[in-house]
Amino acid sequence: MRERAVSGTSEGPAPAADLDRPVVxxxxxxxxxxxxxxxxxxxxxVFTAAPLAMAVVDRxxxxxxxNDSLGALLGSAPDELAGAVxxxxxxxxxxxxxxxxxxxxxxxxxxxxxxxxxxxxxDGHSLWVQVTVAPLPAEDRAVLLSVADISSRQELQSRLxxxxxxxxxxxxxxxxxxxxxxxxxxxxxxxxxxxxxxxGLCYLDLDGFKAINDTLGHRVGDRxxxxxxxxxxxxxxxxxxxxxxxxxxxxxxxxxxALLVEDSTGTEQLAELAESVLEAVQDPFDISxxxxxxxxxxxxxxxxxxxxxxTALMQAADTTLYWAKADGKSRWxxxxxxxxxxxxxxxxxxxxxxxxxxxxxxxxxxxxxxGMEDDRLHGVxxxxxxxHPQFGVLTPNRFIGLAEEDGSIVxxxxxxxxxxxxQARRWQxxxxxxxxxxxxxxxxxxxxxxxxxxADVAQTLAExxxxxxxxxxxxxxxxxMGSAGRPLQALKALSDMGVRIAIDDFGTGYSxxxxxxxxxxxxxxxxxxxxxxxxxxxxDPSTRPNPADEVVVEAMIQLAxxxxxxxxxxxxxxxxxxxRLRRIGCDTGQGWLYSRPVPPDRISELLxxxxxxxxxxxx
Numbered sequence: 001m002r003e004r005a006v007s008g009t010s011e012g013p014a015p016a017a018d019l020d021r022p023v024v025x026x027x028x029x030x031x032x033x034x035x036x037x038x039x040x041x042x043x044x045x046v047f048t049a050a051p052l053a054m055a056v057v058d059r060x061x062x063x064x065x066x067n068d069s070l071g072a073l074l075g076s077a078p079d080e081l082a083g084a085v086x087x088x089x090x091x092x093x094x095x096x097x098x099x100x101x102x103x104x105x106x107x108x109x110x111x112x113x114x115x116x117x118x119x120x121x122x123d124g125h126s127l128w129v130q131v132t133v134a135p136l137p138a139e140d141r142a143v144l145l146s147v148a149d150i151s152s153r154q155e156l157q158s159r160l161x162x163x164x165x166x167x168x169x170x171x172x173x174x175x176x177x178x179x180x181x182x183x184x185x186x187x188x189x190x191x192x193x194x195x196x197x198x199x200g201l202c203y204l205d206l207d208g209f210k211a212i213n214d215t216l217g218h219r220v221g222d223r224x225x226x227x228x229x230x231x232x233x234x235x236x237x238x239x240x241x242x243x244x245x246x247x248x249x250x251x252x253x254x255x256x257x258a259l260l261v262e263d264s265t266g267t268e269q270l271a272e273l274a275e276s277v278l279e280a281v282q283d284p285f286d287i288s289x290x291x292x293x294x295x296x297x298x299x300x301x302x303x304x305x306x307x308x309x310x311t312a313l314m315q316a317a318d319t320t321l322y323w324a325k326a327d328g329k330s331r332w333x334x335x336x337x338x339x340x341x342x343x344x345x346x347x348x349x350x351x352x353x354x355x356x357x358x359x360x361x362x363x364x365x366x367x368x369x370x371g372m373e374d375d376r377l378h379g380v381x382x383x384x385x386x387x388h389p390q391f392g393v394l395t396p397n398r399f400i401g402l403a404e405e406d407g408s409i410v411x412x413x414x415x416x417x418x419x420x421x422x423q424a425r426r427w428q429x430x431x432x433x434x435x436x437x438x439x440x441x442x443x444x445x446x447x448x449x450x451x452x453x454x455a456d457v458a459q460t461l462a463e464x465x466x467x468x469x470x471x472x473x474x475x476x477x478x479x480x481m482g483s484a485g486r487p488l489q490a491l492k493a494l495s496d497m498g499v500r501i502a503i504d505d506f507g508t509g510y511s512x513x514x515x516x517x518x519x520x521x522x523x524x525x526x527x528x529x530x531x532x533x534x535x536x537x538x539x540d541p542s543t544r545p546n547p548a549d550e551v552v553v554e555a556m557i558q559l560a561x562x563x564x565x566x567x568x569x570x571x572x573x574x575x576x577x578x579x580r581l582r583r584i585g586c587d588t589g590q591g592w593l594y595s596r597p598v599p600p601d602r603i604s605e606l607l608x609x610x611x612x613x614x615x616x617x618x619x
Contacts, residue, residue: 053147056136057086059106064142073129073147075122086145090131091117105133105143116150128154167251169222170229178250178258182310185262191305195244200264200302202247202274203317206255206281207295207329216290223287224294225255231280232257239273247273258317261302267334270302274332282330297324298332319343345391350402352388357411361387364419365597368606369440369568369590372582377606379438379472381590382420383597384412396442404446413447414456421464421471423600428470431607440472440502445479445487454493468498472523477503488519495520502568507556517563524560526553528571531581531591554584561585 047054053070055063066081074081074089087093092102092115104110113133120126130148165177173181184190191197206228213221232249236259240246248260259277264270281296299320301313316335324333356362366380386394403409424439447453461468473494479487495501502523503516507530530553557567569581572591581589595606 053149055081055086055089055145056140057106057133057143057145059108059141059143061086061102061106063089063145070147073127073149074119090129090145090147091119092131102133105135108135111135116154127151170226170251172229172233172257173248173250175250175252178248178252178260179310181248182260182313185260186305186308186310186313188306191263195263196265197305198264198266198303199305199308199313200261200267200270200273200300201313201317202259202261202270202277202298202300202332203252203314203321204257204259204277204281204296204298205321205325207297207325209255209294212292212294216292220287220290220292224285224292225251227285227287228257228281228294231283232259232277235259235273235276235280238276239269243269264302267300267302270300271332271334274298274300278330278332295330297321297329299324299335300332301335303335316340346402348390349388349394349399350406353399353403353406354408354411356386356388357408357415361389362412362415363387364416364423365599366423366439366603367590367597368595368603369438369588370594372578372586372589377437377603378588379440380424380603381440381474381597382416382423382442384416400444404444407446407450409444409446410451413444414451414460417441417456418460418464421460421466424470425464425466427600427604427607428466430604434607436467436470437607438470438472438500439466440474442474442504445475448487448490453490454497457494457499458497469500472500472502474502474504474525477506492520495522505570516565521565523566523568524556525568525570525590526556526586528591530556531569531571531577550580550584553581557585 047056047065047067050067051069053067053073055066055070058064063081063084063086066078068078071078071081081089087099087102093099094117098113098115101110101113101115105113111134113131115131116128117131118126118128127149128151130150132146132148134144134146136142136144165174165180166172167174185199191199209221209224212224229249229251236247236249239261243263243265245262248258248262250258250260252258259273261270261273277298278296281294284291284293286292299317299322301316301320303313303316319340320333320335323336323339324331327333363385364382365385366382368377369379369381370376371378384396384400386399388394400409403412420439420441424437428436443453457471457473460466461471475491491501500522501520502525503521504525505527506524507527530549560567566587567585568588568590569577569586570590572578572581572589572593574593577591578589578593595602
């Protein structure tokens with residue numbers, strides 16, 4: 001192969017000293033000779049010819065030179081860009097974070113900056129660009145600014161985001177976009193700088209939509225949803241005419257919609273919006289030639305934005321929507337903190353009720369049952385209390401309903417039965433010279449259905465040694481009257497065992513004395529509403545009750561006696577009541593005249609006393 005000596009570069013002949021350099025063969029040459037003119041950096045030709053818009057920027061942030069592509073992108077001649085402030089050309093000063101990063105690159109403290117900007121072209125159209133700033137070699141003391149037009153990509157992303165953030169049926173913002181707007185509205189910087197600092201929400205659900213969707217098909221259902229969305233949008237537009245902003249209308253899924261009011265002015269504004277929505281939805285819809293009617297239930301929440309989270313706001317709205325439906329539908333209901341606190345307390349109690357039994361958080365108190373003729377203690381009613389670690393001592397009306405709903409009344413009832421029978425046997429052993437007193441235990445109807453009550457009672461009596469006739473089981477009138485099948489069989493088995501059966505709150509339910517004769521019942525407990533009619537002072541004529549109250553009670557007592565039943569009057573609070581009840585034949589009294597519910601040791605103090613007088617058993 002023919003050899004050729006490389007004598008120099010294109011910038012001039014090699015000096016004499018270079019004649020001693022090694023010879024390089026032609027096959028070793030894989031790049032063309034450099035053609036940049038003297039004094040120009042080696043990237044000059046690439047910089048000039050590249051389709052990417054670029055500019056060289058000095059360390060002070062001034063444009064040294066720009067290529068033709070950048071001039072075309074910005075609508076200026078490249079020469080006109082020289083000397084301009086680079087940050088102004090591509091809007092790098094619009095936010096503090098980007099501006100700081102850019103300054104760090106100019107100072108050599110950061111290797112690169114990349115950001116996206118929206119620029120305004122001189123001809124009026126907008127374009128999206130991606131700006132990159134990177135340092136050049138140290139000796140150049142400059143950075144390279146490159147700008148790529150990403151408008152097409154950004155437009156595609158915008159279209160995709162719109163599809164992702166909007167409901168395909170109604171074209172409304174969907175759940176994702178709604179929560180994005182809600183989260184942004186609850187950020188501190190959003191409401192602290194301007195506005196009222198409050199936020200409102202109308203959360204609505206269509207009443208009757210499911211029936212239409214199921215009977216007429218999803219196509220009609222979708223058209224109905226679209227029509228509802230249009231009416232909601234008109235309501236929002238109307239509400240926003242005199243306000244700084246228009247409420248956001250979104251479809252959250254199914255037949256659920258939301259109207260978000262940023263910078264609300266108070267509950268009155270939300271109430272007006274809810275009323276307008278109700279009226280708009282209630283007007284019949286003409287869908288595919290059919291007139292369809294629906295209504296809406298709306299939960300309304302309005303509060304300070306500070307301290308509120310999207311989750312908390314939606315939970316409040318969902319709860320309030322449930323209230324609106326429970327109250328009769330086709331209405332709006334405003335969030336009530338007290339009502340919600342009660343609901344939250346109820347949920348907290350329900351979730352901890354079963355574990356509380358195992359933890360021993362329950363206790364029994366006992367209220368005396370006193371003979372009307374001799375004023376002596378004949379028995380006691382066992383009343384359960386819950387020593388809740390958070391809510392304190394709770395009476396049965398706070399948790400028995402929950403226990404019946406979730407089935408925990410069965411283990412709780414067993415505990416009450418065994419504890420009460422054990423205590424009654426203890427009193428009997430501690431006071432052998434006194435007539436034994438019976439203990440009355442309340443039984444829920446679910447205990448009869450969900451457990452073997454007869455077996456539980458038999459086992460308890462055997463374990464405690466208490467005689468069956470010293471146990472009385474109380475069931476409410478509504479639970480006993482009309483009993484058939486298993487409940488009736490259980491009551492008969494218990495009665496045959498010798499256990500006394502009492503009907504509690506008698507007179508508030510069926511009051512069917514004829515049917516009562518066929519039940520194994522031995523005691524009637526008159527509801528306190530009847531006994532309160534006897535609360536008067538003989539010396540004060542103005543307090544005398546309606547004589548009809550006494551006639552009704554006397555008639556019930558006489559009929560009960562004819563059926564072989566004894567009668568206990570509840571809520572006896574005065575001596576006058578006790579005297580009148582004794583006169584008309586009532587057998588036993590129970591109430592604050594004799595004692596409030598007390599611990600077992602206070603009952604021990606009453607045993608052996610000649611008479612249970614007012615206040616003796618009171619704490």
